[in-house]
Amino acid sequence: MTSRIDKTIARQREKIASGAYYEAHQQLRVIAARYIKQANYDAAAEILAGGAAALLKAGSQQGASASGGDLAIMLVVEVYTKAGWEITGGNDDAEGRARKKRLIELLHEFPPEEPTRKRFIQEMIGWSGRFGPLERGDPELHHAAGSVYAEDHEPYDAEKHLIFGTSESAETLAKLEFEWYTHDEPHTAALYASRAVFPYLLIGNLRSANKAFLIFTSKLSSTNPSLGVQDVSSASSDVRVFPALPLLNFISMLLLTIQRGSSDLYKQLTAHYASHIRDVGIWDDALSQIGEQYFAIKIPRQSNPLLDMMGSMFFGGGQDGAGARMAPQGRGGSKRVEAPPTSMELD
Numbered sequence: 001m002t003s004r005i006d007k008t009i010a011r012q013r014e015k016i017a018s019g020a021y022y023e024a025h026q027q028l029r030v031i032a033a034r035y036i037k038q039a040n041y042d043a044a045a046e047i048l049a050g051g052a053a054a055l056l057k058a059g060s061q062q063g064a065s066a067s068g069g070d071l072a073i074m075l076v077v078e079v080y081t082k083a084g085w086e087i088t089g090g091n092d093d094a095e096g097r098a099r100k101k102r103l104i105e106l107l108h109e110f111p112p113e114e115p116t117r118k119r120f121i122q123e124m125i126g127w128s129g130r131f132g133p134l135e136r137g138d139p140e141l142h143h144a145a146g147s148v149y150a151e152d153h154e155p156y157d158a159e160k161h162l163i164f165g166t167s168e169s170a171e172t173l174a175k176l177e178f179e180w181y182t183h184d185e186p187h188t189a190a191l192y193a194s195r196a197v198f199p200y201l202l203i204g205n206l207r208s209a210n211k212a213f214l215i216f217t218s219k220l221s222s223t224n225p226s227l228g229v230q231d232v233s234s235a236s237s238d239v240r241v242f243p244a245l246p247l248l249n250f251i252s253m254l255l256l257t258i259q260r261g262s263s264d265l266y267k268q269l270t271a272h273y274a275s276h277i278r279d280v281g282i283w284d285d286a287l288s289q290i291g292e293q294y295f296a297i298k299i300p301r302q303s304n305p306l307l308d309m310m311g312s313m314f315f316g317g318g319q320d321g322a323g324a325r326m327a328p329q330g331r332g333g334s335k336r337v338e339a340p341p342t343s344m345e346l347d
Helices: 002-017 021-037 041-057 061-083 094-109 116-131 139-151 155-162 169-181 186-202 206-223 246-260 263-272 274-280 284-295 305-314
Strands: 230-233 238-241
Touching: 002 021, 002 041, 021 041, 021 061, 041 061, 041 094, 061 094, 061 116, 094 116, 094 139, 116 139, 116 155, 139 155, 139 169, 155 169, 155 186, 169 186, 169 206, 186 206, 186 246, 186 284, 206 246, 238 246, 246 263, 246 274, 246 284, 263 274, 263 284
Parallel strands: none
Antiparallel strands: 230 238
């Protein structure tokens, strides 16, 4: 059977190489549908994946990549989902890893401008959420999707996937936010850093929040020596202080306060930086949710913290649509940083 499938794929690749994209597309659909009807899902998967890859590589000429995208979507919807292929997430799940690898490899074949790519990603994540251990989708698939969007400079789509990605996603997200920040005003650094830190906090991923913040601020320090960054150390922690960027200091102290688990310190911190937080205008909901989640400070309404966060920050971020830049709200130039409250000991 394998040799027969290989011959079928080889014939269709010859047609694709000769420019017969439509003919190859239609024949591949028919052949795959026949295998699906027989419940021979492995054969159908090989046919569809091989044909999709060849058409996607051919580019957008005469609709080749659109045909490839259609076969890739058919692979997920008619094979992966209909067959009920599961991801257990364990080290012994060789089949699950191989199936994810096939999808990730196909994802990388999509030209950035191909419209069917977004649908393919949605179906891929949807399948992994339905048949995997995590309803929100497989972290490796989220990381792959987010990384592709990041490479193509599509920050909003990249953020939504990297937040749910792997341990490597924090670095990718931090670098994306920093690159985005470099196209904005210098004093907006904290706004971009928060786009990585806050969502991680809202899903309970403190480690990735700290990692993203460290990477962002390290890049900021190394590329802007004139900031006059000060390193403050104590017996239990090291803090990097940015004299001209008070909100960046707020995020740093927020992460430290969460590790301490002190609601009193959190209240002092938010009160101390209240005027700066008001200037931002989009952090209130996120900070209220963080207060309730980490410090049991009740808020007088019921909502989904992640949806609130995405609604206020991800989808409504950039005010300059053409440049996809997040503009500061109600802020002038750089403000002098105020010292942390005297009662907030670092150790």
